[in-house]
Amino acid sequence: MTDTLSTPPAISCKGVWQVFGQNAEQQLAEALKQSGGAPRGAADLLREKGLIPAVQDATFDVAEGELFVIMGLSGSGKSTLIRSLSRLQESTAGEINIEGEDILRASKARMTELRRSTLGMVFQHFGLFPHMSVIDNVAFPLKVSGMGRSARHEKVREIIKMVGLAGREDAFPRELSGGQRQRVGIARSLAGDCSVWFLDEPFSALDPLIRRQLQDEFLEIRARLNTTIVFITHDITEALKLADRIAIMKDGEIVQIGTPAEIVLNPVNDYVAEFSKDVATGRHARVASVMKTGADMPADMAQDPGLRSDMTLEAALAACVSLYGPVPVRDANGAVVGTVSPHELSVRTLEGADQHQPGAQE
């Protein structure tokens, strides 16, 4: 996780509302007044009147270079939130700053410029232009900003190679597999050298194997580019694997923001806990989160297995168990037939858990 105190946030979102329906702005103001400013009450009032408060009072900062994951069930408002951030739709209320600029006040021309230079976006259903070849799709952001044909093709060849599509430049979207299509989508969003990158469930439409492969490639690309990323998913494994921090949404409301460990170990409510139910806590939680500090420290402690506060629980357990010597193993009649070391047991168990990791599940 990046330290957020020293540098100003890349994205800062304050009290953003997105309400669908007639007269949304006015209705929202009224509802807020009636509920005394409480967002949940206002949302309920709006729903009663038949409006849809798809995003309610979203407030969070994303630090520069951070990978911020938004998670939630289908219909919880994730796409709506990211569309507000990229101003694909006008927020009903609130303030959104991207790299210090209030984008809700930016003019149309300025937004176009920002999208050409700063913002990149990848879509769940790829959004590839069916009438353009791979290279033209990828080079499209450069084309609209007025770059000449050979220059832009030259430039995007590099990116196409980076996403592993070298040699398929002249193919059309319909000739590609799902995984390849999303690579094109990723390449296109990178063509403009963006520094803020939005991805709306980029891997959800893909099968699990391809998904994991693309996740790894995505992390590689990310390490190379160091952009600020807002990533949407409804898959907890994906979120835990990628995220610096995770925001969990429910019915338009952000219910918790925290590091993967915080989400797994200290869910604020059942909804959040339900997400991480199938996740092996030991893999994501660190020793620091369960250790006792200060006066509670007992005087005489056993031997030191060499734990550090940032070890995962799994690793710490394995280290502790290594202090034990081998123990006997008996058959059904009670005769000793062999020995086993507890350390060996724990390592094998964890390996097994590794193979059964959720992630192959939808």
Add this chain to the structure above:
Amino acid sequence: MSIDQLRSYAAARPGVAAVWLTVCVGAFCLALEAVFPWLIGWPSVLELPASDWIGAGVTAVLETVKPVARGFSYLMDFPMFWTNALLVGTPWPITIGCVTALGWYIGGLRLAALGGIGLSLVLASGYWTESMNTLALVAVSVPLALLLGGMIGILAYENARVRSAVLATLDVMQTVPTFAYLTPLLLLFGFGPVVGLVASAIYAAPPMARNVLLGLERVDPDIKDAAVMSGGTRFQQLFLVEIPSATTQIMVGVNQCLMAALSMVIIAAVIGGFDDIGWEVLLTMRKAQFGQSFLAGLVIVVFAIVIDRMSGALTQARRKRHDRRGLYLILGLTVAAMVLLWQRLPATADFALFDPLASYVDQSLGNFTAQNGAALDAFKNVLVFFIFLPLRIGLDNAVLSFTWGFQWTPMMSFAFYACAAVLAASLVWCERALAGGLLLVAALVLETGISELPWPFVLMGVGALGWMAGGRKLALSVVLMLLAILLSGLWERALLSLYLSGVAVVACAGLGGALGLLAAASPMAWRVLRPVCDMLQTIPLFVFLIPVLMFFQIGEFSAFLAICAYAIVPMIRYTQHGLTTTPPELLDAATTSGATAWQTMWDVRVPYAVPTILLGLNQTILYAFAMLVIAALIGTTGLGQSIFLALGQADVGLGITAGAAMAMLALIADRLVQGFAEERRKALGL
């Protein structure tokens, strides 16, 4: 039953209440007919001279814009002259070669052959120059229509407020009969081909606009967002991404636009003054030279097929690319043929390969009518005397001793109604109040005749239908439209139109529905019916008149047949489609429940298909109205005749009011059927 009980019963079953209310109104009118004759016919004192007012108003407006129109007309003369010169002046081998090459480019061997053979047939028929004249008009009007329609479509897409207005206008334009456009245009542009040009551009623009709008709206939202996020300006988004992504749908628009333009150019021939193929048909038809008019009609059909199939191939999303060498080969052959034939090129008018065919048709038609004329007449007379006339003027007037063998008397009317009342009462007794009410309505219509129905009864009945189909708003709007027709003094003619199109629609619904059912049950039957339907839909309206005239002479019956031939297609298609697209899991569920094929058909497929079939019926009604006006050419009474008369006398007021009345009837039918279809869809949860 007390009043309150009645009221709660009516609230629970609005359909029954509406039908019985209508029956009451009808009975009331008939009972008081002798005392208050104005209950049957709208008193003429109350008729507004609407057509005069509208005529004066519109003429005044038209006069002011006339200079602009004449200027436009002058401007259009140039492209028209040059396209005409190009198409007529180009030696025919080159034209045929180019069309063949175009066919190859679009669709390979199949379309190349279609283009080559089609145009050769045209050449052989001797109607080359006339055909090229027609084609020139189409060639100038289509770009206009495409541009107009495309701009309207884009505008509606870009601006939500314009959108609903545009859609409403397009709806109305679809229902305004073709001839009705012509009268005001005639006044604006004066006699000449420009009227046909403008009329066909106006007539062909709506399908283009609709499809452009539809295509743009259907572009995947992710694609639109991707264009925004790539930093495209609105202009770039639209022209670099959205329009190219919508190409397939837009091409459907181009195809429909071409066909509409062709159809209208041919219809516009009734204005005359231009030596085109439509005029040829009209001329020969008037002279009863059926062989020749059959030939000219065939030429039109050939044109329609070539244009339809070629532009239709463009709508296929993934077209195969054909070898360029084929293209060069065809063009090369063309040039070679030109060089070889240069000196000895036969003039196009000299071709008369099919004249023997024409005289053969004439001759065999003569023989046929000589031999079977009596049978044909008998067939026609039976239908006319025992079905058409009673429906039109009622049993009370149609039953005469020299046709039916006895004379209808008031006593019989009384007995007839009494029987109906007894039957209805017994139906009500068996808790089938709706059927009972409908029976009485049918009895009333049959006894009085559609053209002599009391107007309060019609208003009430249509209002009741509107109420059932779409609630108070729909009921109110349809009644208001009927009132407008009443006030305009066109009521009797409107009822006559209603009668003929009604009979045709019922016939189409019955026969078309049965054929659709057959096609759904048997793939074999569909394989036979499908090309027939395709064919019937490609043929321009006008051509339908030729064969019916050949056998049944001028008159209402011929018009009826022409209307049916044209309007039956949607009914067949939609029925077949609706019945064969039942979700597979429903069919599996029916099968595992042990239903036989026919049980599945009646209990699962048909109920599920009802909304689709209703849409087919809707199309059939609109088609019937469209054809009704064209059929005025071969002698129908009613609004179509008025529109046609107005055209002949350049009477703008009558043309517009009659056209508007026709459009209103079509709109009423359209809204009612759509309302029922929508209700069914909701009931099925679709």
